[in-house]
Amino acid sequence: MSGPVGARGYLGDLVAMSRAYGSDPALVVAGGGNSSVKLGDHLLVKASGAAMASVTAGDFVDLDRRALRALLAQDLPEGRDEREAAFMEALMAARASPGQPRPSVESLLHHLVPGLFVVHLHATAVNQFACSRDGQRLVEEHLGTEVAWAPLVDPGFVLARVVQEKLRAFSSRAGHRPRALVLQNHGLVVSGESPEELDSHLRWLLSSLRDIAVAEGRRQGASRPRATARPPGLALTALAGEVRGLLGRLLGGEGGPPAEVSFDASEPVVGLLARPDGRDLALGGPLTPDQVVYCQSFPLWVEPPEGAAGEVLGRLAPAVATYASTYHVVPKVVLVRGLGMFTAGATAGQAEAARLVYLDAIKVMEGAEQLGGINFLDDDFRSFIERWEVEAYRRRRQA
Numbered sequence: 156m157s158g159p160v161g162a163r164g165y166l167g168d169l170v171a172m173s174r175a176y177g178s179d180p181a182l183v184v185a186g187g188g189n190s191s192v193k194l195g196d197h198l199l200v201k202a203s204g205a206a207m208a209s210v211t212a213g214d215f216v217d218l219d220r221r222a223l224r225a226l227l228a229q230d231l232p233e234g235r236d237e238r239e240a241a242f243m244e245a246l247m248a249a250r251a252s253p254g255q256p257r258p259s260v261e262s263l264l265h266h267l268v269p270g271l272f273v274v275h276l277h278a279t280a281v282n283q284f285a286c287s288r289d290g291q292r293l294v295e296e297h298l299g300t301e302v303a304w305a306p307l308v309d310p311g312f313v314l315a316r317v318v319q320e321k322l323r324a325f326s327s328r329a330g331h332r333p334r335a336l337v338l339q340n341h342g343l344v345v346s347g348e349s350p351e352e353l354d355s356h357l358r359w360l361l362s363s364l365r366d367i368a369v370a371e372g373r374r375q376g377a378s379r380p381r382a383t384a385r386p387p388g389l390a391l392t393a394l395a396g397e398v399r400g401l402l403g404r405l406l407g408g409e410g411g412p413p414a415e416v417s418f419d420a421s422e423p424v425v426g427l428l429a430r431p432d433g434r435d436l437a438l439g440g441p442l443t444p445d446q447v448v449y450c451q452s453f454p455l456w457v458e459p460p461e462g463a464a465g466e467v468l469g470r471l472a473p474a475v476a477t478y479a480s481t482y483h484v485v486p487k488v489v490l491v492r493g494l495g496m497f498t499a500g501a502t503a504g505q506a507e508a509a510r511l512v513y514l515d516a517i518k519v520m521e522g523a524e525q526l527g528g529i530n531f532l533d534d535d536f537r538s539f540i541e542r543w544e545v546e547a548y549r550r551r552r553q554a
């Protein structure tokens with residue numbers, strides 16, 4: 156890239172760091188997360204939609220921080236849709252050169268979090284707190300002198316404004332910058348003057364939260380026994396194969412090719428399906444914006460009669476039809492009690508992304524239960540993300 160002097164070394168560090176974090180499913184899955192480095196008045200930030208695991212130097216957008224500073228101080232329209240449109244336009248205009256890809260919607264957040272290197276991740280261990288009812292209290296009680304908490308607000312412009320406020324309040328209270336930031340129902344942000352410093356903040360956050368979670372689990376007594384995943388018998392394996400084929404046909408585009416379908420019967424999935432309240436948990440709502448984007452807000456839950464798993468085949472078509480008429484989309488995640496989880500997409504990569512994101516959501520729910528209960532996204536926020544995603548899709552198609 157042309158641009159800031161000496162950028163190459165920093166950019167190389169940024170790419171290496173992003174790929175390392177992006178390859179660890181406990182830190183981020185699918186296209187989630189983003190990263191940046193500040194070079195004077197330049198911010199090199201990951202483009203929207205590029206996966207961290209496979210990111211290259213060309214996936215980073217060079218933004219003019221003077222334009223970002225001006226944007227942060229600006230008053231945008233009140234209405235959500237008008238505000239988002241104005242925000243995106245200003246972000247695109249902040250690019251050092253046109254023709255660069257669209258920068259991450261969280262670019263402003265990267266600009267204002269102090270530290271040369273900034274990484275935003277959706278770590279499972281952090282989201283167990285970020286998506287729980289007691290998460291904020293526990294984080295503030297135990298780590299309040301080192302970690303700032305940001306409440307759930309619209310992503311992008313509003314989140315940046317709130318984070319700016321929280322960082323100011325934190326610094327004036329603690330007299331220093333926080334080691335990390337936890338974003339409610341979303342993830343974390345860590346920064347550092349070097350990749351090593353950033354990594355030490357991340358490791359510290361993860362181990363501190365693990366200690367709190369262990370202590371909370373102990374305080375509440377022995378945890379719920381978990382169903383163990385046994386290797387499915389031949390009959391169930393054959394049935395899962397049949398369900399995959401049928402779902403591929405049911406969830407493919409009309410007159411188009413069948414959908415790609417992934418299957419998962421790992422321990423967390425089997426555990427959720429075996430619970431008497433599994434259906435209520437699964438239909439309680441999504442936990443994070445990523446879950447809405449990759450998995451739809453709600454999975455389809457199918458429950459064949461006990462001991463008659465084969466009956467699922469006759470129930471799938473009507474269940475998919477009912478789902479489609481309720482939500483006006485086809486499901487991306489289908490949970491079949493007694494069998495496992497099926498995830499669908501137009502490509503094998505999309506089906507796999509939905510599987511990874513939902514598997515992570517199950518682990519987050521499990522952890523959040525031990526931390527005061529699960530805090531699902533509320534309906535207003537959820538429908539905002541749903542609409543936003545439709546809008547993003549439209550833009551992608553137009554591009």
Ligand SMILES: [Zn+2]
Nearest residue numbers: 187188341342
């Ligand atoms: Zn995120």
